[in-house]
Amino acid sequence: MIGIFDSGVGGLTVTRWVRQVIPEASIIYVADQGYAPYGNRPQWQLQQRCDHIADWLIGQGAHLIVIACNTATAHCIDNLRDRLNVPIVGVEPGIKPAALGSQKGSIGILATENTLASERYRTLAAKFNPETLIINQPCPGLADAVEQGPDHPDIHRLLHTYVPGLAAAGIDRLVLGCTHYPLVADQIQALAGDQITLIDTGKAIAAEVKRRYQARPEPSVVRLITTAEDDRLKGLVQSWPELSLAFAGASFETAEDSLL
Numbered sequence: 001m002i003g004i005f006d007s008g009v010g011g012l013t014v015t016r017w018v019r020q021v022i023p024e025a026s027i028i029y030v031a032d033q034g035y036a037p038y039g040n041r042p043q044w045q046l047q048q049r050c051d052h053i054a055d056w057l058i059g060q061g062a063h064l065i066v067i068a069c070n071t072a073t074a075h076c077i078d079n080l081r082d083r084l085n086v087p088i089v090g091v092e093p094g095i096k097p098a099a100l101g102s103q104k105g106s107i108g109i110l111a112t113e114n115t116l117a118s119e120r121y122r123t124l125a126a127k128f129n130p131e132t133l134i135i136n137q138p139c140p141g142l143a144d145a146v147e148q149g150p151d152h153p154d155i156h157r158l159l160h161t162y163v164p165g166l167a168a169a170g171i172d173r174l175v176l177g178c179t180h181y182p183l184v185a186d187q188i189q190a191l192a193g194d195q196i197t198l199i200d201t202g203k204a205i206a207a208e209v210k211r212r213y214q215a216r217p218e219p220s221v222v223r224l225i226t227t228a229e230d231d232r233l234k235g236l237v238q239s240w241p242e243l244s245l246a247f248a249g250a251s252f253e254t255a256e257d258s259l260l
């Protein structure tokens with residue numbers, strides 16, 4: 001079984017690819033909506049949540065963990081790998097494919113404040129700097145707005161604040177450095193213009209998950225679990241068309257107390 005988690009629905013943009021490449025896998029997904037957003041939480045609390053969720057997933061039988069969240073990967077993956085005996089796949093902003101594909105040598109990164117402030121991100125960026133000019137755009141509030149559903153007015157307002165300035169800075173690649181952002185990729189593309197290519201690493205992460213996955217005789221079921229008090233994950237997944245289609249057969253649950 002593959003255990004996957006994120007602060008909310010964002011990680012499902014990675015999970016849908018995982019389902020496509022390993023349809024036979026059993027998946028248990030935790031949306032930590034009771035503690036979302038992760039983008040501005042203190043490090044100690046991120047670590048506490050990641051430890052707790054990963055331990056719980058392993059207790060449920062997960063033999064592979066996917067941290068489908070850039071923020072949690074940036075701050076917690078090293079500790080989890082030191083402590084746990086199962087393979088752990090994380091996600092990080094796709095600076096590498098963006099830098100390698102850029103003709104202008106100038107790329108933009110959309111991510112949470114926590115991701116951009118992390119040591120791990122700075123080390124990654126330093127590998128491509130200064131040959132590639134990397135322009136960071138923190139997006140406070142955006143993942144949270146996506147968590148409110150496609151029609152929430154903050155999505156439009158925040159994208160208009162974050163994207164046009166970056167696009168005007170002469171970049172030709174724009175990295176979606178938070179797993180929530182692929183859900184608003186069309187709006188980002190419209191604001192960025194068609195000269196700019198968006199970079200989403202979801203498919204590449206799924207390929208890595210497939211490499212690490214060892215088949216077990218288990219039913220191919222998908223359980224989606226929220227740590228929010230009510231079961232608001234179901235309504236949210238159904239409100240994003242690309243998710244409702246991809247997770248039509250999934251079961252929705254509210255987390256048991258031991259996961260809170």
Ligand code: DGL
Nearest residue numbers: 010037038039070071179
């Ligand atoms: N989806 C997450 C990420 O990739 C976290 C967003 C948040 O909770 O702030 O960074």
